[in-house]
Amino acid sequence: MxxxxxxxxxxxxxxxxxxxxxxxxxxxxxxxxxxxxxxxxxxxxxxxxxxxxxxxxxxxxxxxxxxxxxxxxxxxxxxxxxxxxxxxxxxxxxCDTVCLPREDSGVEDADEMVTKIQAIIESDIRPSLAADGGDINFIRYKDSIVYVTMMGACSGCPHAQMTLKNGVLTRLQADLPEIEDIVSI
Missing domain, CATH: 3.30.1370.70 (Scaffold protein Nfu/NifU, N-terminal domain)
Known part of the structure; x- marks a missing residue:
C-alpha cells in the first residue's frame, strides 16, 4: 500500500x-x-x-x-x-504485512450460551467500542460470569468499568438474564 x-x-x-x-x-x-x-x-x-x-x-x-x-x-x-x-x-x-495470525485465539470451545454471547458482542457491543478506538475480546463463560479482555482505548480507560458494567453487562443481560456478572481479565 x-x-x-x-x-x-x-x-x-x-x-x-x-x-x-x-x-x-x-x-x-x-x-x-x-x-x-x-x-x-x-x-x-x-x-x-x-x-x-x-x-x-x-x-x-x-x-x-x-x-x-x-x-x-x-x-x-x-x-x-x-x-x-x-x-x-x-x-x-x-511492507503490506501488518499482522501475522496467532496460533491460539484463547476462546474456549463454543456451546450454545457462548455462541449467543459472542453474537451479541459482535453485533451490538464491538461496533460501539470500535467507534471509541477500543474493542472487547471474549475469553470464557463460567458459573454465570462472562470473562473478557478490554483492548485499545478501552484498556486502562477511566470509564472502562462503567462501560463494562452499565453497557456490556446490561446489554448481555437483556437477552441472557442468566448472566450474573462480567469480569475484565
Missing part, C-alpha cells in the same frame, strides 16, 4: 492516554490485534513492532479501519503522535 494514497485522520478517545488513527483505506488485517509489549509485537506484527520503537508507546491495537495507540506519558504525546504517524506511513510503504 502506498503511503501517498493513505490518509490518516486522528480521533480522540474517551481514554485520555489513547489516540485513534483512522485510515482512508482498510488495512490487510483480520479482527482486532492487541499488543502490550515490543516482545509480543516482534512475534506477530511488523506494524506494532515498529510503533513500539516510538518512545512512550505503551500499547497498540490494530484493526482494519484504525490503529489505537496508548501512550505511557501524556506530556510527550504530541511529539510521539507525529512519530507514530510517520512510523505507520513508513511501515506501510515498506
Amino acid at each position: 502506498s503511503a501517498v494514497q493513505l490518509e490518516i485522520n486522528l480521533e480522540f478517545t474517551p481514554n485520555p492516554m489513547t489516540l485513534k488513527y483512522v485510515f482512508s483505506q482498510p488495512l490487510k488485517v483480520e479482527g482486532s490485534n492487541y499488543y502490550l509489549s515490543k516482545e509480543e509485537a516482534e512475534k506477530y506484527s511488523p506494524m506494532a513492532n515498529r510503533l513500539f520503537d516510538v518512545d512512550t508507546v505503551g500499547a497498540v491495537m490494530i484493526c482494519q479501519e484504525f490503529i489505537s495507540v496508548t501512550y505511557s506519558d501524556r506530556n510527550t504525546m504530541r511529539e510521539a503522535h507525529e512519530a507514530v504517524i510517520n512510523a505507520i506511513k513508513e511501515q506501510l510503504e515498506a
Whole structure:
C-alpha cells in the first residue's frame, strides 16, 4: 500500500492516554490485534513492532479501519503522535504485512450460551467500542460470569468499568438474564 494514497485522520478517545488513527483505506488485517509489549509485537506484527520503537508507546491495537495507540506519558504525546504517524506511513510503504495470525485465539470451545454471547458482542457491543478506538475480546463463560479482555482505548480507560458494567453487562443481560456478572481479565 502506498503511503501517498493513505490518509490518516486522528480521533480522540474517551481514554485520555489513547489516540485513534483512522485510515482512508482498510488495512490487510483480520479482527482486532492487541499488543502490550515490543516482545509480543516482534512475534506477530511488523506494524506494532515498529510503533513500539516510538518512545512512550505503551500499547497498540490494530484493526482494519484504525490503529489505537496508548501512550505511557501524556506530556510527550504530541511529539510521539507525529512519530507514530510517520512510523505507520513508513511501515506501510515498506511492507503490506501488518499482522501475522496467532496460533491460539484463547476462546474456549463454543456451546450454545457462548455462541449467543459472542453474537451479541459482535453485533451490538464491538461496533460501539470500535467507534471509541477500543474493542472487547471474549475469553470464557463460567458459573454465570462472562470473562473478557478490554483492548485499545478501552484498556486502562477511566470509564472502562462503567462501560463494562452499565453497557456490556446490561446489554448481555437483556437477552441472557442468566448472566450474573462480567469480569475484565
